[in-house]
Amino acid sequence: xxxHPQRKQRLLIVVxxxxxxxxAAGLLGYALKENINLFYPPAEIASGKAPVGKFMxxxxxxxxxxxxxxxxxxxxxxxxxxxxxxxxxxxxxxxPDLFAEGEGVVASGKLxxxxxxxxxxxLAKHDETYMPPEVSxxxxxxxxxxxxxxxxxxx
Amino acid sequence: xxxxxxxxxxxxxxxxxxxxxxxLPWLAILSLLLLVGGAVWGLAFVxxxxxxxxxxxxxxxxxxxxxxxxxxxxxxxxxGAIHLIWRMKLAAMVxxxxxxxxxxxxxxxxxxxxxxxxxxxxxxxxxDARITSVLIxxxxxxxxIALHQAFENxxxxxxxxxxxxxxxxxxxxxxxxxVEWWYxxxxxxxxxxxxxxxxxPSMLRPLMATLCGMYLFFGWLLLLYTRIEILERExxxxxxxxxxxGESR
Numbered sequence: 584x585x586x587h588p589q590r591k592q593r594l595l596i597v598v599x600x601x602x603x604x605x606x607a608a609g610l611l612g613y614a615l616k617e618n619i620n621l622f623y624p625p626a627e628i629a630s631g632k633a634p635v636g637k638f639m640x641x642x643x644x645x646x647x648x649x650x651x652x653x654x655x656x657x658x659x660x661x662x663x664x665x666x667x668x669x670x671x672x673x674x675x676x677x678x679p680d681l682f683a684e685g686e687g688v689v690a691s692g693k694l695x696x697x698x699x700x701x702x703x704x705x706l707a708k709h710d711e712t713y714m715p716p717e718v719s720x721x722x723x724x725x726x727x728x729x730x731x732x733x734x735x736x737x738x
Numbered sequence: 739x740x741x742x743x744x745x746x747x748x749x750x751x752x753x754x755x756x757x758x759x760x761x762l763p764w765l766a767i768l769s770l771l772l773l774v775g776g777a778v779w780g781l782a783f784v785x786x787x788x789x790x791x792x793x794x795x796x797x798x799x800x801x802x803x804x805x806x807x808x809x810x811x812x813x814x815x816x817x818g819a820i821h822l823i824w825r826m827k828l829a830a831m832v833x834x835x836x837x838x839x840x841x842x843x844x845x846x847x848x849x850x851x852x853x854x855x856x857x858x859x860x861x862x863x864x865x866d867a868r869i870t871s872v873l874i875x876x877x878x879x880x881x882x883i884a885l886h887q888a889f890e891n892x893x894x895x896x897x898x899x900x901x902x903x904x905x906x907x908x909x910x911x912x913x914x915x916x917v918e919w920w921y922x923x924x925x926x927x928x929x930x931x932x933x934x935x936x937x938x939p940s941m942l943r944p945l946m947a948t949l950c951g952m953y954l955f956f957g958w959l960l961l962l963y964t965r966i967e968i969l970e971r972e973x974x975x976x977x978x979x980x981x982x983x984g985e986s987r
Contacts, residue, residue, distance in 0.1 A: 597904060604905040621866040621922040642921060681789060681861030689923055706859045711928040713794060714938040715785035721857045
């Protein structure tokens with residue numbers, strides 16, 4: 584079925600609008616690339632990409648065994664990692680319920696000259712995994728037994 | 739039947755009015771069954787999440803509202819393009835009908851997201867790529883509604899709205915991939931079409947029910963609003979007057 588020439592022209596205009604809008608959005612996104620990112624991962628902080636002494640956010644995984652709490656205040660210190668670099672975060676205040684070692688975290692504050700990130704707010708970054716507690720228990724058990732078997736095998 | 743005759747039939751408001759009238763009760767019953775059933779299933783019978791506890795259950799409303807808000811926008815932009823190219827009046831009516839529904843769904847997804855974000859992340863709101871792009875979607879819907887109000891002339895309004903809807907369609911892939919392209923607080927999608935979903939099947943099933951229910955609910959509202967628009971615009975035609983008189987008699 585041949586398309587009416589006038590409609591064909593209007594179709595081309597619609598396609599043109601879409602292309603121009605897409606190009607504009609693409610250029611805008613490219614120009615603002617760094618600003619659209621909510622946080623800097625430790626690797627970018629370590630390489631000096633993140634501003635020192637200015638408000639910004641740092642995000643990554645709370646390293647296992649790194650959380651140190653003060654005994655007389657709400658002060659807490661932990662290490663955030665992206666598995667290629669680490670940054671130490673210091674914070675005083677109430678942490679979100681889902682804050683835990685091995686979980687994602689986004690801290691906002693300032694990076695000090697000493698390389699420590701002084702946070703004024705800490706948010707928990709939840710991952711996309713959803714399961715019932717029994718399933719997660721079962722998964723942990725099977726992972727533990729597999730690790731035990733592997734240890735036996737290597738001995 | 740050829741493509742063009744189907745197209746013409748679908749473009750006839752009168753035919754659409756009669757056809758949609760037969761669909762309405764089915765859409766209403768099915769959508770309410772799936773939405774209410776899925777919500778009860780998800781709220782009362784699915785086990786709590788291993789980390790979030792009960793607060794994860796808000797996704798049974800949040801995810802369908804957000805997904806259908808995006809799907810509705812694509813429908814509106816497509817209707818806009820059809821109106822621009824083929825000058826189909828029905829497409830303009832569909833476009834006008836979608837805007838308030840889409841705006842409500844977007845608002846619902848932002849609201850439920852904030853309510854979930856407080857206990858999960860520790861904040862109601864953060865300016866990350868996902869949340870900001872959904873807020874832009876909300877403003878796009880409001881823009882289409884406002885633009886419709888701003889014009890005296892119906893055709894001029896429909897043309898302007900169609901262009902805005904098409905330009906704004908660029909935002910939809912941005913929303914979808916925002917969590918992959920940039921570092922955001924919002925987590926990536928749990929449902930995967932190509933690989934394995936990271937949500938347990940027992941939790942996924944009720945979500946699928948409310949998701950389908952929300953799509954049907956949108957379809958139901960869309961038909962209802964379009965029918966009102968048809969009656970309004972065609973009120974001087976013979977068939978509408980016959981219809982009204984026939985019903986009041």
